[in-house]
Amino acid sequence: xxDNTGLQKITLRAxxxxxxxxxxxxxxxxxxxxxxxxxxxxxxxxxxxxxxxAIRGGIPVCFPQFGGFGPLAQHGxxxxxxxxxxxxxxxxxxxxxxTNEDHLKLFxxxxxxxxxxxxxxxxxxxxxxxxxxGDKPFELTAALHTYIAVSSIDKAHVVGLKGVEYMDSxxxxxxxxxxxxxxxxxxxxDRIYLQTPDVLxxxxxxKNRAIQVEKEGFPDAVVxxxxxxxxxxxADFGDDQYKEMVCLEPAVAGSGPVTLEPGKTWKAKxxxxxxxx
Ligand code: TA6
Numbered sequence: 001x002x003d004n005t006g007l008q009k010i011t012l013r014a015x016x017x018x019x020x021x022x023x024x025x026x027x028x029x030x031x032x033x034x035x036x037x038x039x040x041x042x043x044x045x046x047x048x049x050x051x052x053x054a055i056r057g058g059i060p061v062c063f064p065q066f067g068g069f070g071p072l073a074q075h076g077x078x079x080x081x082x083x084x085x086x087x088x089x090x091x092x093x094x095x096x097x098x099t100n101e102d103h104l105k106l107f108x109x110x111x112x113x114x115x116x117x118x119x120x121x122x123x124x125x126x127x128x129x130x131x132x133x134g135d136k137p138f139e140l141t142a143a144l145h146t147y148i149a150v151s152s153i154d155k156a157h158v159v160g161l162k163g164v165e166y167m168d169s170x171x172x173x174x175x176x177x178x179x180x181x182x183x184x185x186x187x188x189x190d191r192i193y194l195q196t197p198d199v200l201x202x203x204x205x206x207k208n209r210a211i212q213v214e215k216e217g218f219p220d221a222v223v224x225x226x227x228x229x230x231x232x233x234x235a236d237f238g239d240d241q242y243k244e245m246v247c248l249e250p251a252v253a254g255s256g257p258v259t260l261e262p263g264k265t266w267k268a269k270x271x272x273x274x275x276x277x
Contacts, residue, residue, distance in 0.1 A: 005049035027115035030058035042147040042245035045238040052080035062143040092118035109138035123273035143251035151206030160200035188227035217268030218250035
């Protein structure tokens with residue numbers, strides 16, 4: 001179904017009434033609403049829906065590279081590419097990206113990336129499966145760059161990372177150790193936590209809810225808020241909307257790339273679920 005963006009969008013619906021919306025552009029999840037109808041993901045009110053620009057918010061698929069961890073432009077090209085629907089039903093969809101000649105000029109390693117999104121009563125599941133369809137091994141880094149909606153950044157914090165080593169992207173990837181039980185936000189924060197526990201949470205005291213992020217196959221997790229200045233410097237970031245989001249991103253990043261042998265498949269997954277308190 002096309003909407004007013006002119007882009008193909010798939011709406012998923014669970015029997016409970018929860019929904020998700022996924023664009024073929026970037027296999028990009030832009031909305032996840034639970035049975036209450038409340039939106040769980042942040043989407044910039046200045047997001048651009050004009051390929052190849054990536055949509056600001058939701059869940060950008062960073063592949064075959066996260067950040068600058070490889071030879072490509074920031075976050076790779078999957079989020080800027082058109083996927084095709086290869087399977088699906090009312091509550092799930094599988095989209096495929098097969099490298100074309102333009103991709104291969106940038107990244108001379110053919111692959112197929114399958115992204116599957118499924119909606120449950122109070123959870124959203126997203127799986128990446130990348131198959132090396134070439135005859136040489138290649139290295140990949142990746143992330144599901146998840147923008148969680150929060151009532152206000154001063155009421156939000158991330159839990160589950162105490163004692164975990166991280167790279168501080170604001171200090172030239174300097175390695176430090178997380179000392180606190182929870183990560184709060186009072187300025188720009190951009191950290192790559194290494195070899196983290198697989199269950200993390202974004203807690204929103206303002207809504208008495210937490211979004212649990214459970215990851216498989218992603219050793220690392222990125223925590224990011226651009227704060228005032230960095231957000232103001234992004235034309236597709238709504239005014240003051242840095243207050244409405246926390247990025248918690250399952251990733252293959254600082255712990256080192258995955259080497260994918262010819263014919264083999266790398267698989268990773270995140271499950272987002274809602275917890276009230
Ligand atoms: O995941 C955090 C990060 O790598 C930040 O450094 C910031 O660049 C953010 O991603 C957004 O990147 P983008 O290319 O989408 O503007």
